[in-house]
Amino acid sequence: MDSTLTKMRNIGISAHIDSGKTTLTERILYYCKKIHRMHEVKGKEGGGATMDFMELEKERGITISSATTHVRWNDHSINIIDTPGHVDFTIEVERSLRVLDGAILVLCSVGGVQSQTLTVDKQLKRYKVPILAFINKLDRIGANPFKVKEQMTDKLGRQAALMQIPIGLEDNFQGVVDLVSLKAVYFDGPNGETVRQEEIPPELRDEARRYREQLLDMVSLTSDELAEAILEDKVTPEILHKAIRQATIRREFTPIFIGSAYRNKGIQPLLDGVVNYLPHPGQVENIALDLDRNQQPVALTADPELPCVAYAFKLEEGPYGQLTYVRIYQGSIKKGDELFNTRSRQKFKVGRLIRMHADHMEDIIGAIAGDIIALFGVDFASGDTICSPGLNYTLTSIYVPEPVISLAIEPVDKTSSDRLSRTLSRFTKEDPTFRTYLDPESRQTIIQGMGELHLDVYIERMKREYRVEVITGQPQVAYREAITARADFDYIHKKQTGGAGQFARVSGYLEPFEGSYEFVNEVKGGHIPREFIPSCDKGFQASLKKGQLIGSPIIGIRAVLTDGQFHPVDSSDLAFQLAAQGAFKQAYKKAKPHLLEPIMKVVVETPSEYSGHVFASLNQRRGIIISSVETGVYSTIEAEVPLSEMFGYSTVLRSMTQGKAEFTMEFLKYARVPQSLAEELIEKHRQKIEEEKR
Amino acid sequence: MVNNILSSKSPVKLLEKSITGGLGPGNLGVFASRKGVGKTACLVQIALNRLFDGQPIIHVSYASRVDYIIAWYEEMFKHLATSENLQQVMEMHDEIIRRRVIMNFQQAGMKTEQVLKGLEALLVQGSFPARTIIVDGFNFYLPASTDVKLFKQFALDRQLEFWFSCSLRGDDPLVDERGIPYVLKDYLDSFDIIFTLENEKDRVRVNLVKDHDLLSLKKLNLELDPQTLLLAKA
Numbered sequence: 072m073d074s075t076l077t078k079m080r081n082i083g084i085s086a087h088i089d090s091g092k093t094t095l096t097e098r099i100l101y102y103c104k105k106i107h108r109m110h111e112v113k114g115k116e117g118g119g120a121t122m123d124f125m126e127l128e129k130e131r132g133i134t135i136s137s138a139t140t141h142v143r144w145n146d147h148s149i150n151i152i153d154t155p156g157h158v159d160f161t162i163e164v165e166r167s168l169r170v171l172d173g174a175i176l177v178l179c180s181v182g183g184v185q186s187q188t189l190t191v192d193k194q195l196k197r198y199k200v201p202i203l204a205f206i207n208k209l210d211r212i213g214a215n216p217f218k219v220k221e222q223m224t225d226k227l228g229r230q231a232a233l234m235q236i237p238i239g240l241e242d243n244f245q246g247v248v249d250l251v252s253l254k255a256v257y258f259d260g261p262n263g264e265t266v267r268q269e270e271i272p273p274e275l276r277d278e279a280r281r282y283r284e285q286l287l288d289m290v291s292l293t294s295d296e297l298a299e300a301i302l303e304d305k306v307t308p309e310i311l312h313k314a315i316r317q318a319t320i321r322r323e324f325t326p327i328f329i330g331s332a333y334r335n336k337g338i339q340p341l342l343d344g345v346v347n348y349l350p351h352p353g354q355v356e357n358i359a360l361d362l363d364r365n366q367q368p369v370a371l372t373a374d375p376e377l378p379c380v381a382y383a384f385k386l387e388e389g390p391y392g393q394l395t396y397v398r399i400y401q402g403s404i405k406k407g408d409e410l411f412n413t414r415s416r417q418k419f420k421v422g423r424l425i426r427m428h429a430d431h432m433e434d435i436i437g438a439i440a441g442d443i444i445a446l447f448g449v450d451f452a453s454g455d456t457i458c459s460p461g462l463n464y465t466l467t468s469i470y471v472p473e474p475v476i477s478l479a480i481e482p483v484d485k486t487s488s489d490r491l492s493r494t495l496s497r498f499t500k501e502d503p504t505f506r507t508y509l510d511p512e513s514r515q516t517i518i519q520g521m522g523e524l525h526l527d528v529y530i531e532r533m534k535r536e537y538r539v540e541v542i543t544g545q546p547q548v549a550y551r552e553a554i555t556a557r558a559d560f561d562y563i564h565k566k567q568t569g570g571a572g573q574f575a576r577v578s579g580y581l582e583p584f585e586g587s588y589e590f591v592n593e594v595k596g597g598h599i600p601r602e603f604i605p606s607c608d609k610g611f612q613a614s615l616k617k618g619q620l621i622g623s624p625i626i627g628i629r630a631v632l633t634d635g636q637f638h639p640v641d642s643s644d645l646a647f648q649l650a651a652q653g654a655f656k657q658a659y660k661k662a663k664p665h666l667l668e669p670i671m672k673v674v675v676e677t678p679s680e681y682s683g684h685v686f687a688s689l690n691q692r693r694g695i696i697i698s699s700v701e702t703g704v705y706s707t708i709e710a711e712v713p714l715s716e717m718f719g720y721s722t723v724l725r726s727m728t729q730g731k732a733e734f735t736m737e738f739l740k741y742a743r744v745p746q747s748l749a750e751e752l753i754e755k756h757r758q759k760i761e762e763e764k765r
Numbered sequence: 766m767v768n769n770i771l772s773s774k775s776p777v778k779l780l781e782k783s784i785t786g787g788l789g790p791g792n793l794g795v796f797a798s799r800k801g802v803g804k805t806a807c808l809v810q811i812a813l814n815r816l817f818d819g820q821p822i823i824h825v826s827y828a829s830r831v832d833y834i835i836a837w838y839e840e841m842f843k844h845l846a847t848s849e850n851l852q853q854v855m856e857m858h859d860e861i862i863r864r865r866v867i868m869n870f871q872q873a874g875m876k877t878e879q880v881l882k883g884l885e886a887l888l889v890q891g892s893f894p895a896r897t898i899i900v901d902g903f904n905f906y907l908p909a910s911t912d913v914k915l916f917k918q919f920a921l922d923r924q925l926e927f928w929f930s931c932s933l934r935g936d937d938p939l940v941d942e943r944g945i946p947y948v949l950k951d952y953l954d955s956f957d958i959i960f961t962l963e964n965e966k967d968r969v970r971v972n973l974v975k976d977h978d979l980l981s982l983k984k985l986n987l988e989l990d991p992q993t994l995l996l997a998k999a
Contacts, residue, residue: 225830682886682887683891684890687892689891699868701869701871
């Protein structure tokens with residue numbers, strides 16, 4: 072196999088917000104000699120960490136956008152994809168996960184597995200990403216890596232074992248004992264750059280032996296070779312490395328590394344772990360769908376000689392134009408190559424090829440399968456597949472959730488107004504969960520997204536990066552309408568006075584349906600000619616866009632067509648579409664429609680002394696408390712709350728708990744709006760329509 | 766509303782009827798047996814009975830994971846719905862879930878003061894109107910008479926009823942000649958009702974050994990179905 076391929080790693084760093092991910096990334100870049108001075112995250116020195124290059128991220132101390140960085144370690148080349156940690160931006164995490172071959176899951180040694188760790192872990196599992204865990208912040212008061220290890224088994228259900236044990240903890244944290252080589256490892260020099268190996272301190276020998284046993288026990292379950300070696304007492308580091316590598320890649324085992332990124336301890340062994348235990352691109356199966364053969368799955372091979380298949384997973388607007396991040400799955404890309412975008416069906420010539428550091432770039436001539444690079448000057452949307460001419464593949468599209476919140480925006484002046492549409496189209500290309508449209512009634516621009524914070528970030532980015540200032544309206548919840556009963560229809564659409572006539576008759580019924588929409592054709596005896604059946608379907612679908620209660624989209628409906636009538640001359644596609652729309656209107660009110668609202672799963676983590684306030688606040692918001700888990704100091708409260716009640720909750724929670732609590736929120740389901748509230752919404756909608764009429 | 770869904774002849778109602786006047790506010794009741802006999806199943810059935818009657822409950826547990834407890838409820842709900850032949854099960858399920866809060870206290874050494882503080886936060890500040898509290902997994906083998914007294918006082922102050930489980934361990938006999946588990950003898954004053962679950966060949970019988978002021982062994986005509994752990998007439 073190509074030695075370059077086996078020496079390549081594409082990894083992500085996934086974590087709970089505040090677990091020190093950015094600091095860790097920073098240290099990794101430093102030890103790989105890419106940057107020469109380290110920064111701390113919250114800009115104490117006005118710098119900010121290298122990966123967080125967006126202004127806003129610097130201000131909030133969180134990472135929003137993912138940047139890819141190339142580094143070298145021990146003769147291996149590693150592409151690091153920095154992934155955002157907040158649930159509101161999970162689409163970015165998921166998009167990044169699609170192109171990773173492995174990941175480091177960062178956990179805080181004090182906080183352990185928190186609600187968001189669960190979300191991130193679920194995503195890693197969904198994309199079948201092999202991982203290493205890194206328990207960070209061992210220098211903090213209350214650090215307990217052993218407890219976090221237990222939680223990884225209990226809460227994440229992972230087969231995990233410590234690869235190292237700490238030498239001292241909290242203030243006294245000095246280094247680690249490597250359980251494979253059975254050596255103590257210290258990190259000397261002003262920035263921990265010199266790794267010094269020593270004998271294990273005598274007082275830790277027993278503990279080290281005990282935890283090594285645990286490690287061997289767990290890994291030997293997955294490897295006969297290792298199990299035999301243990302029986303014969305012939306375990307060498309090579310055998311152990313091999314067994315751990317196999318088990319990790321097969322996702323049967325999670326090695327746990329420990330350290331403190333802030334104190335520069337434990338990073339180099341973690342990098343060794345990345346090289347030793349995470350897969351190279353040739354070890355990960357990737358499937359494309361062949362658009363020419365009915366979307367049949369095709370396995371891709373990371374062979375540079377084969378025709379090229381690549382995936383554009385991230386767009387970024389840089390000072391010199393649009394950068395498109397691309398992962399090559401098969402073949403290679405060279406400057407001057409002619410390639411084909413299978414979505415837009417357009418050929419293009421590869422111009423500049425770039426390898427990215429967090430804030431500077433280097434030009435390269437070409438790259439081979441497995442690598443992640445960036446292209447300049449091509450017009451892509453994220454999620455596009457690029458092929459050599461002759462191939463027509465698409466890589467499975469990433470699951471994109473429907474937006475749950477919308478916001479009306481209005482530019483403050485002419486300049487902003489001119490730039491607005493370009494800015495918005497840029498954002499929608501970058502982020503499929505961010506959508507925008509012009510409301511034909513209010514003539515306002517509406518933006519939609521996954522949560523309040525999600526939209527806030529885009530409003531801020533408009534201002535800072537594109538100098539577009541907007542006034543925002545009240546955030547609006549994406550309500551839905553659904554029917555609760557079966558209702559029949561029998562409708563004739565007729566217009567036969569002068570000129571070309573129109574005639575169509577449809578009968579059948581509407582009924583509630585588990586999925587979002589289904590059309591069933593039960594017309595017999597050719598009462599509706601076959602070519603007009605799709606027209607009826609189209610007509611019903613058009614009716615779904617706007618319900619009659621408050622004009623929200625309709626979901627959960629099955630339209631069954633049982634009979635009809637046509638006219639040999641006057642029936643047409645349009646006539647049947649209009650008949651279906653008329654029929655829908657006729658039956659909808661009879662089908663007892665009601666309103667649905669998005670319900671969010673809300674998880675609040677708060678110091679226990681504030682749990683009463685949190686209960687009260689959730690209660691006031693029509694929330695249902697599902698459970699509360701107390702660890703003694705902290706309570707984790709899980710509840711189901713309507714999204715419409717959650718606006719501004721972060722501010723409320725912060726002031727209520729002196730900023731000590733945090734919460735995550737994700738879409739759970741649609742549920743019925745309580746009667747009184749529904750009436751209010753319907754009345755409001757009626758008034759709005761009347762006003763518009765006037 | 767789903768008031769009085771369970772028939773008055775359903776075994777869980779019979780169980781409570783076997784107690785003179787029921788458990789009642791301000792009182793503590795307990796199910797005692799060895800591990801794995803069916804204490805949690807009994808507690809969950811009592812809780813479901815309340816939920817079906819439209820009364821909210823709080824389920825306090827000392828387990829490591831909340832999903833186990835949820836699984837217990839799901840399982841018992843399913844069995845109960847089948848055996849009682851309930852209609853419109855899904856809607857009912859969603860409605861009763863709204864009235865149940867699970868509070869999990871994770872540390873083995875969690876202080877009872879903290880547990881009660883948590884309960885108080887939910888009941889008072891959270892305005893959660895539960896009158897019945899289920900406590901599963903409390904360790905009575907630690908010196909716990911202060912804790913039990915605290916629970917009792919809390920029950921009296923707030924007019925709540927508490928149902929506990931008590932896991933018995935050690936060598937036989939675990940109970941005295943009147944059927945009272947030795948470990949509960951220290952707490953006899955605080956507990957108003959004591960049930961024991963007894964393995965009899967391949968069946969589990971339910972005994973009432975303390976009925977408010979009455980201390981005498983009464984073998985009830987109730988047993989646990991070995992498959993579903995549902996209460997059934999013997």
